[in-house]
Amino acid sequence: MSSFQAASTPLNRMASTTSVPDNAAPEAECHKLQFAPFTSALDAGFWHQLTQKKLNEYRLDESPKGIGGYYYNGDPPGLPSRLTLEFSAFDLNALTPAHCCPAAGILYNTNTLESFKSCDKKAVLEKVANEIWEAIKSGAALENPVLLNKFLLLTFADLKKYRFYYWFCYPALCLTESISLVQQPVSLGDRFSIIQLESMQAAYDRLCQDEGLGALPYFLIKYNVESVSVASLKKWDEFYSDPTDKVTVGVYDPCTLSLYPGWPLRNLLVLAAFKRGNHPHTIEVLCFRDRTMQGVRDIKHSIIFEIKLPQMALGSDCPKAVGWEKNQKGGMGPRMVNLSDCMDPKRLAESSVDLNLKLMRWRLVPTLDLEKIVSTKCLLLGAGTLGCNVARTLMGWGVRHITFVDNAKISYSNPVRQPLYEFEDCLNGGKSKAPSAAGRLQKIFPGVNAEGFSMSIPMPGHPVNYSEATLEQAQKDVEQLTKLIASHDVIFLLMDTRESRWLPTVMAASQRKLVINAALGFDTFVVMRHGLKKLKQESGQSHAPTASDPLSSSLFSNIPGYKLGCYFCNDVVAPGDSTRDRTLDQQCTVSRPGLASIAGALAVELMISILQHPEGGYAVASSSDDRMNEPPTSLGLVPHQIRGFLSRFDNVLPVSLAFDKCTACSSKVLDQYEQEGFQFLAQVFNSSHSFLEDLTGLTLLHQETQAAETEGYRPLVFQKHSSIYQPLQ
Secondary structure, eight states, rough: OOTSOSOOOOOOOOTTTOOOTTOOOOOOOOOOOOOOOOOEEOOHHHHHHHHHHHIIITTTTTTTTTEEEEEEEEOOOOOEEEEEOOOGGOOOOOOOTTTTTHHHHHHEEEEEEEHHHHHHHHHHHHHHHHHHHHHHHHHHHHOGGGOOEEEEEEEEETTTTTTTEEEEEEEEEEEEEEEEEEEEEEEHHHHHHHHHHHHHHHHHHHHHHHHTTTTSSSSEEOOSSSSSEEEEEGGGGHHSTTTOOHHHHHHEEEOOSEEEEEOOOHHHHHHHHHHHTTEEEEEEEEOOEEEEEEEEEEOOOEEEEEEOOOHHHHOOOOOEEEEEBOOTSSSSOOOEOOOTTTHHHHHHHHHHHEEEEEEEETTOOOTHHHHHTOOOOOEEOOSHHHHHHHHHHHHHHHOOEEEEEOOOOOOOOTTTTTTTOOOGGGGOOOOOOHHHHHHHHHHHHHSEEEEEEOOOOOTTSOOOOOOOOOOOOOHHHHHHHHHHTTTTTTEEEEOOSSSGGGGHHHHHHHHTTTEEEEEEOOOOEEEOOOOOOOOOHHHHHHOOTTTTTTGGGSSSSSSOOOGGGGGGTTTTSOOSSSTTTHHHHHHHHOOOOOOOHHHHHHHHHHHHHHSTTTTTTGSSOGGGGGSSSSSSBBBOOOOOOEEEETTTTEEOOOBBOOOOTTTSSSSSHHHHHHHHHHHHHHHHHHHHHHHHHHHHHHHHHHHHHHHHHTTTTTOOOOOOTOOOOOOOO
């Protein structure tokens, strides 16, 4: 029995008068044949599997589903007849356990408790009863006796509270009259000799072997003082060729009571009455009970009795059917199983997190690829206000792998704006942000694989040549960051300073990693994806489009992902130390409190939209002009940038090309980085911004601009931070 059921259930008096009375005594004299009904035994594994089926396959589909169960023969006395459903119930090809007979079931899983309650149980029962009756009339039940063993299961799964409501039914056809006992049930050991018992056992085993079954639910019997022979139901006409032959039918009986047969006999007796025709007749019934005690097989406790079947006309309509199980209180009603306590809390959390996403796919976005989202590994560079908000939104989307990088400690001003920290985290100098943020994510949702690295990111204009130890530490930080970017799929740039974004931008561009950038002003923000460079062998060119690409032809046309700019492409100066000689308000990002959560959420949503596009980071950028057009993904647009203006409560979607003189993603920078590695990076860290400007050609551009202005001309230059390159007017 499963843990949520009592060890035994009183035998119920069903709607028909042929059920065992509640207080039936073993020695009571019974003139009418009565049956012990099934008790449903639904294992916890069944409910776990139903949960997965509901989430991943059935969704909102309420159509009937085929399932399988079995009943066991060989329980010790006192246990009820159990129809068992395990985790394998949904696999119709699953093997039936030893000493068990299969039963074919139909699952009706409803979407709401109201649908469960209002289901027309009479109509459902009559439908299956008609199927059994047709199998009897057509002879299909003789060929396949499992057709007599059908059951129904009506369920409602409350996956938020892990409560499962169910009502089990084993349809049994009723004869027009009660079945009279001609001879009281006696044990087979009192009727058969040892020779007959051994012959009976051997004959049944041979029949099961011939039929390729572990146990045969129904069979035919002939016996004399010396031997017993058995045959399958399909041999009925051959086995009982003479209408005057004594008919003895056998049933593999799950009941353990000494005076009553189990429920599976009922449909067999209807089949027997149909086969014998219009005349009343008696048949003998052997309830075969195959018990093994202490390694010794015993069938002596099987019972045998004789009954008188009522008449059944060949043209009869489908008989009345009964079979709905009573509840634990003995009334006609459903049962409820609460598995919230016995299920692993971590598994409960994982299923609950997935539930909202799968409901989204069922009802609104059938093409949503959740597996791609869940398997995406995200690296968050920055565990401050943006990092905390991005992490929480990623978990909401089911992302299971999140890594933080930050070198700061939690200060008293942080918890009110950064939702992964609390006041206690600020005490004693403050805990390190990255490990604390990772630990808090795992407390929120144990299913997430979160890790935090407390480390610095070397930056342009921040020298690392003060000492040998400083240089060595910078090299270790570069190596660590390289490994982290290589082992993740999406890199989020969520730092406080412009220059701290330079090194990961270069590394991610070199490794062809998708970069999502978010930056805040006071009441403005920018969220963008960096252009995803094509491999040289793919594009037949260097990392970025060359200056010879006709700029005018791309200004208002769709720009593919590999031609999009990065965070630094709109700048005409190289990144440097932005915090030197700055006041407190200039060093800290001063923003309206709601801005970080807006920008953080949009950064994650941008990543999700990119993942849903078949071309991923190479997808053509959507602009503000595309808002009225057919969206490229099931979730909508895939922009290059989202620039927000909180004072106007407005967003725009600009698109900009990669700049061939960009100090981070241009071919000159990437080639130099890939050829010289840390030696090149050290020069950038230790030099002023002029080093990168000289390398990329920005210095020459500035000189040409100054010379042109001196001569009185207004040159064609590019406006800093513009949505697309535009000449200054």
